[in-house]
Amino acid sequence: MAPAYTVFYGTFIDLPRSITEEKLALDINHGTLWVSSVDGRIKGFDWTVHSEKELEAFLQKEGWVEEVENMQNGVGPQEKVKIVRAREDQNEFFFPGFIDTHIHAPQYPNSGLFGSSTLLDWLERYTFPLESSFGQKEEEKEDEGKEVAPPRAHTAYKQVISRTLSHGTTCASYFATIHVPATSLLASLCHARGQRAFIGRVCMDNPAFCPDYYRDASAEESLARTEAIVSHIHTLDPKGTLVKPILTPRFAPTCSPAALSGLGHLAASYSPPLHIQTHISENVDEVKLVKKLFPEATNYADVYDRFDLLTRRTILAHAVHLTPDERRLIHSRQAKVSHCPASNSALGSGICPVRVLLDDGITVGLGTDVSGGYSPSILEAVRQACLVSRLLGHTLPAEKQTGREKLSVEEALYLATRGGAAVVDMAGEIGGFEEGMFFDAQLIGLGSPLSDVEESADLASGNVDLFGWESWPEKIHKWVWTGDDRNVGAVWVNGRLVHARE
Amino acid sequence: MAPAYTVFYGTFIDLPRSITEEKLALDINHGTLWVSSVDGRIKGFDWTVHSEKELEAFLQKEGWVEEVENMQNGVGPQEKVKIVRAREDQNEFFFPGFIDTHIHAPQYPNSGLFGSSTLLDWLERYTFPLESSFGQKEEEKEDEGKEVAPPRAHTAYKQVISRTLSHGTTCASYFATIHVPATSLLASLCHARGQRAFIGRVCMDNPAFCPDYYRDASAEESLARTEAIVSHIHTLDPKGTLVKPILTPRFAPTCSPAALSGLGHLAASYSPPLHIQTHISENVDEVKLVKKLFPEATNYADVYDRFDLLTRRTILAHAVHLTPDERRLIHSRQAKVSHCPASNSALGSGICPVRVLLDDGITVGLGTDVSGGYSPSILEAVRQACLVSRLLGHTLPAEKQTGREKLSVEEALYLATRGGAAVVDMAGEIGGFEEGMFFDAQLIGLGSPLSDVEESADLASGNVDLFGWESWPEKIHKWVWTGDDRNVGAVWVNGRLVHARE
CATH class of the missing domain: 3.20.20.140 (Metal-dependent hydrolases)
Incomplete structure (x- = not known):
């Protein structure tokens, strides 16, 4: 049996509902967001979960347990969930598709x-x-x-x-x-x-x-x-x-x-x-x-x-x-x-x-x-x-x-x-991370900052170069101006994984 | 002892000397071009060499022999040369840096x-x-x-x-x-x-x-x-x-x-x-x-x-x-x-x-x-x-x-x-493939055409997609509009290899 939910954990960035705001700013949140395997829709989020420990506590509270390979069925009353993490040290984040x-x-x-x-x-x-x-x-x-x-x-x-x-x-x-x-x-x-x-x-x-x-x-x-x-x-x-x-x-x-x-x-x-x-x-x-x-x-x-x-x-x-x-x-x-x-x-x-x-x-x-x-x-x-x-x-x-x-x-x-x-007449259905929306999303990764790199810097994983001092809005600007498909780690439509970088 | 020459073999594409021509066209040549290891300059080219067999005959005529690893010194009167090939089936070509x-x-x-x-x-x-x-x-x-x-x-x-x-x-x-x-x-x-x-x-x-x-x-x-x-x-x-x-x-x-x-x-x-x-x-x-x-x-x-x-x-x-x-x-x-x-x-x-x-x-x-x-x-x-x-x-x-x-x-x-x-006041010294110029060049590769690919097409090697029917000028246009650093296989300055794709 497939897990009932996929729990996404890490940084989530999307845009506000209206473009008419004076100075449009990114919505940046850190925490968990879960998606139903039945209909691919976002069922909730919790922006107070900020560490692996808090993630563990969160899962326990929900009565969920992380699915691992070769897991036996019927482990108890807990429901299996799949967990997908955006790694902070790799400057990964979830963004709407x-x-x-x-x-x-x-x-x-x-x-x-x-x-x-x-x-x-x-x-x-x-x-x-x-x-x-x-x-x-x-x-x-x-x-x-x-x-x-x-x-x-x-x-x-x-x-x-x-x-x-x-x-x-x-x-x-x-x-x-x-x-x-x-x-x-x-x-x-x-x-x-x-x-x-x-x-x-x-x-x-x-x-x-x-x-x-x-x-x-x-x-x-x-x-x-x-x-x-x-x-x-x-x-x-x-x-x-x-x-x-x-x-x-x-x-x-x-x-x-x-x-x-x-x-x-x-x-x-x-x-x-x-x-x-x-x-x-x-x-x-x-x-x-x-x-x-x-x-x-x-x-x-x-x-x-x-x-x-x-x-x-x-x-x-x-x-x-x-x-x-x-x-x-x-x-x-x-x-x-x-x-x-x-x-x-x-x-x-x-x-x-x-x-x-x-x-x-x-x-x-x-x-x-x-x-x-x-x-x-x-x-x-x-x-x-x-x-x-x-x-x-x-x-x-x-x-x-x-x-x-x-x-x-x-x-x-x-x-x-x-x-x-x-x-495409789907406002409120796709394009952001709101409860009830379909999870149509991409996992973007910008890599680790250069100051952490000892010898020669990685050129193969894309053209975005971070130096360690960038704010999240600055990281997003660097992604927009210097990023490409090499920064797209994974893509989901209706909560289903449809592309993963080789 | 380093080889006296590097012989580059394959397709060479550069631009004419003057931009004032009515309809500027690419110069496209296939053959060999050789570069001195002493000064990094182009010493000659032969656009009649169109196959491995003709390359072999060409080397023999020049009294050159391809350097191989662990080659013993003093193999005879022949001079060792290094050979770098642009592979036709991978749509590789040499282009000025x-x-x-x-x-x-x-x-x-x-x-x-x-x-x-x-x-x-x-x-x-x-x-x-x-x-x-x-x-x-x-x-x-x-x-x-x-x-x-x-x-x-x-x-x-x-x-x-x-x-x-x-x-x-x-x-x-x-x-x-x-x-x-x-x-x-x-x-x-x-x-x-x-x-x-x-x-x-x-x-x-x-x-x-x-x-x-x-x-x-x-x-x-x-x-x-x-x-x-x-x-x-x-x-x-x-x-x-x-x-x-x-x-x-x-x-x-x-x-x-x-x-x-x-x-x-x-x-x-x-x-x-x-x-x-x-x-x-x-x-x-x-x-x-x-x-x-x-x-x-x-x-x-x-x-x-x-x-x-x-x-x-x-x-x-x-x-x-x-x-x-x-x-x-x-x-x-x-x-x-x-x-x-x-x-x-x-x-x-x-x-x-x-x-x-x-x-x-x-x-x-x-x-x-x-x-x-x-x-x-x-x-x-x-x-x-x-x-x-x-x-x-x-x-x-x-x-x-x-x-x-x-x-x-x-x-x-x-x-x-x-x-x-x-x-930079170096016209005639760099920027093209003429005899006497420094060999400042890049090896560009566009990959094999998609029609040859059986199952899923390669996405990792860059965004250029060839379908097999493109002329060389069309390949160059596709490179310009859809190419990036993933297509740069190697780079030479003064005949010296200064970058090779990982």
Whole structure:
């Protein structure tokens, strides 16, 4: 019998519930926190437990005993628990798992390949050719006429899940391709590996924009294939504990009005309504194109709103060039924004004015936007969110600079955890260490301080160098700016261990 | 007896001699290249050697035999050589070592600590307190009255050298502190570890800007202490084979006119003149301050020029906000620029218009600017140089956008190697794989492609994922965008192995 609880012991760091606090500070606690093996939720915590001795007393008080290997069943009235420790001398701590609110799984093999392109030529040159290859049939099965996911999809999807988990991403909102078998495979792989995921088959049926070799044949086909994926995922994970479907019109130019309208109806036909994800206002040429393609709409956001695609469960990626009217509309519909700074810089799209969005009451999370973004790491997105916010003032005319453009490290970490949770409409469920939340978390280790090291310092365990005088907030800043996947010791989703560093 | 030559075999990639080519492409060659053990210089190459069999024939032709362990002396007329292979199946290749043209060694322990500060408050809050601690005397030696480098200097300097080497930096132009013992220590450590280095004791004697707890007592003291360091380094490395002194007025506001004038004279009193490094036009408030402090100068660059500090051996860090007049002056003096994009973004300084500098004929290299920059990696500087160049257009009024602001990956790699070599006035000596150049190089490995991997893919050896279909230029792009120190297998300076991955 598995232990009833896992007791985590050590330092726990997360962000407060609201980003609107004047000077956002980390919540830093030391003690124990326990998670039920039945549902993976946090059942309680005790921040008065500060030593192994106090941990022992705590276990005794609860009537728990630490599970050891080869333990015999029936040791008495005490309940077995598993204990996971964050070692203080190794500067280990528990942190909420990262939430990637915008990532294109099939583009992962193109990470780093974008040259000096911008959105529209990048799609044509790098992206559509790669994505379309996820529909190739396996040769040996071709004569049977059955569409199956090609080997490339297996390799790429397995790797993108492994990589994102290894970087501490416990929840990802994935764009897949237009293909049903490969998209079903992505859902099944996430479910098997235990990553929390939203899986979207990409809808793109507009021949005026999509290439002939890569699009849905019609709006009807687009909707039918979408329903097939929704049905697959609902069968795979009926309660949506880990994997949920998300309707995914790629972006306005790729979709016919009939497809957009059908998707809006499809979302609303479920209770609760289905999640939706798309792109908005990433690039100035794209904004012009949308204006041309949808002359009846007052603006880009209005295109989605006309088809009932702006909902409280809608994720809008990028939102770099929104007008005040669009921000008001998005806020009024409670739609969410995924900020993808690495991608916006890489493709030269511009800088999303995150503070303006927050001031307008819009919920914001972070996305890697692989492979417009070159990295599967949300920690890299945290860094880039900070960096571009420090350049934002330089892009604005003097009268528009407020001096409040900069995001602090703490604010960027908020976006990566609490913000992301709200973007996927799971605020209060993931993104922090509160009672009742799912335990989606990572164990971060920064290593022992250099002053303790006699001869040559350890280079292999990562780039974070501590010198022994750093406060916890300073350690966190060093982790953000110099850390990487080498600092991710272990990752849990729903209380289940899904990644451990080799 | 050591072998007379080291023969390197495999793929060699470097950049052409000039960045002004229309579409800069990588030079990619496969074959052998041999380096003399006597002076560490490249003595020749043969790009027709493409297999182990051809390598064998090549050795025979040269009268060379591979050295093996326990080889007996006097095996005949053949000369022993050491062979180092870049393994094709592991996607290994030789690349020129990176040149960091601007790094503050004592600030390394502060990497990642800058909050939301900008240049002038960052100096006061984070930097001066840390740097000043490199002058603390060891307690046990205090009564002897002899100034020695404190333990902190040993720890920090050893680590920054280890880290920069592990990231492939074969040559660095270091700012130290104002202290003679700690600065001498840095020079000695670089010399012992075999890193090519320019070592500068920081001059700062202006009480109107520098804090009382951290400055030279007078211009005379500033010059005398500088001469002490120059002398130490000339004794340590009389021919300047590895380590050279560099005069280092921190930046105009920290120096009295007497100190600036004295340094200008000191540089010119040597033949060839001494190298010089300083900061220029990093931040708009700094530019205003300089205008106020030096009202007689026509602009910031003119301050340095008046004191004969703008020479062909001068490195000017940042150059974000130069006027056309300043660019003309810098070009006419053949002074060089160190572009530090990570730092400029982190401190919100702005974006250096690299293309404009290049178009004006100014030589540009890359700098990490640790710890204004958060990373000791020039590969990170390459990435950031590309990223900020893709945002630069958004900071310019429409009439100033040329569409040529973007740096390609190849151009940024040029800045990191050939450009840096020219910035430290060593063009033709380091930065590429030409006959007669010093072999300052790194062995990069990207691992085997994923399609060859049966079960779970290797995550531990770094983040670069190859799928087997990438061309060499694509592999290089993936290395730049997703690589890190885990891909640096070995590093040589002057043909000597100075780092090997654990």
